[in-house]
């Protein structure tokens with residue numbers, strides 16, 4: 346929680362104003378238009394009861410001329426008001442969507458730029474829930490708040506004035522209604538906030554489950570979990586229904602209490618009015634107007650309440666969005682150093698330490714790479730190899746120690762520049778649901794076909810692509826499912842070549858490949874290693890023995906390093922690792 350309990354409301358209120366100012370900027374013209382429309386509509390609606398009262402008086406007194414005049418005014422006003430209501434909906438919708446989209450755009454941008462360690466604290470479902478529900482909640486509330494505020498102000502002033510003007514003594518009675526109604530809201534406020542927090546947390550859980558299940562349908566089929574998953578989904582739906590029912594029931598309780606009190610007041614006022622009309626102090630038309638204006642006054646009071654209730658819900662959304670947005674982003678806009686233009690001289694790591702919480706993963710790790718070549722990192726599962734790679738592309742920051750590229754400490758290199766110098770290829774290939782050429786263009790948006798073909802030729806993919814009916818325009822499907830894992834890796838490679846960085850980091854990219862494809866990929870690595878630094882995590886013998894240098898990861902540091910034949914001679918750890926690999 347970012348807000349303390351005691352003065353959380355004022356702090357949140359201030360945060361809300363700052364938040365709105367930031368996003369409303371540039372859309373004030375729509376907002377002003379909306380306010381004018383709402384204002385005119387409310388004024389029109391507030392004149393109607395008075396005209397209606399006069400209409401009735403003209404009717405009861407059989408004054409035809411007055412009747413004709415008032416009926417013309419009444420219908421013109423009514424028409425104008427419905428036109429204004431329609432215009433309010435259009436402008437309101439435009440405003441809500443414009444601002445919500447801005448907030449959503451900003452959150453999405455934030456997600457892609459957030460520091461990896463912070464991002465990992467949120468599940469994909471939670472991110473979708475914040476993106477989809479919380480942003481819209483806030484903006485809808487703002488628009489409601491504005492329109493309700495105008496309604497409250499005008500209704501209080503106009504209806505209040507008209508009520509007093511028609512009958513002062515009946516007006517006093519009406520005023521008691523206000524504190525009674527506020528009391529009702531105070532009674533239910535806490536419960537409402539609690540239910541709203543539950544609903545938002547449930548939303549996170551619900552989206553997380555949907556994302557988890559829908560992206561794992563194959564696993565569900567393989568383990569025949571269809572029934573179980575459906576039962577769990579149904580149970581979540583029932584929980585959702587119960588929560589929504591609780592919220593509706595609470596709303597009903599508030600509404601019934603309100604109706605009860607307002608009916609009671611109406612009853613007392615009617616009795617009083619009957620006496621006045623009987624004595625000739627009040628015309629029927631004025632009484633009808635009075636009643637309609639009382640309705641407007643009650644509308645205003647109920648609007649104050651509903652704003653307060655919505656405020657509780659919206660503050661929950663705002664706290665969730667702010668606590669998310671306040672997470673640090675990567676230094677995408679750091680000062681440009683121009684390192685991308687330098688030739689590769691060295692990549693070195695000194696005294697590197699890194700923990701995940703309490704789990705010490707890298708402990709005093711050192712290494713130096715001073716020339717192009719193929720370097721392998723081997724070690725047991727969980728020994729920290731992938732973590733080291735993630736530090737090398739600055740996904741995490743070291744706890745201690747530093748990494749240097751061409752003697753520049755990483756902390757002085759903007760992330761954006763550094764990632765232009767280093768390409769990272771994971772075992773899980775990065776392929777979007779798009780064509781081959783567009784997937785290659787992720788590395789260079791201006792890429793032309795001949796350059797794409799050249800890169801694909803280098804990784805032995807071009808010939809295969811030419812056999813496809815749509816060639817480079819072939820659609821690859823979700824996660825590139827149209828290609829086999831070997832082809833996907835080759836495509837990733839081709840894209841890495843297009844990016845043309847000096848260093849390529851490879852995390853177990855051959856682990857899913859058969860012997861033939863593995864040999865082919867290792868051949869490509871060998872060729873590329875003459876003009877690039879390739880650092881490869883591998884459990885496959887072919888890649889390891891072909892390396893210029895092998896680093897053995899053990900307990901968070903490099904226990905030994907050297908060429909395959911050297912290590913076979915002198916390193917017990919290496920021999921046992923290699924034996925294990927060969928036994929598989």
Ligand SMILES: Nc1ncnc2c1ncn2[C@@H]1O[C@H](COP(=O)(O)OP(=O)(O)O)[C@@H](O)[C@H]1O
Nearest residue numbers: 465701704706725726727728729730731732733
């Ligand atoms: N994102 C993470 N959050 C918490 N712990 C992690 C995370 N990634 C890896 N670990 C833990 O860090 C250790 C090293 O993991 P990793 O670098 O993936 O090892 P390797 O690649 O050598 O198999 C393991 O104990 C693993 O459970």
Ligand SMILES: [Mg+2]
Nearest residue numbers: 727730731732
């Ligand atoms: Mg790993």
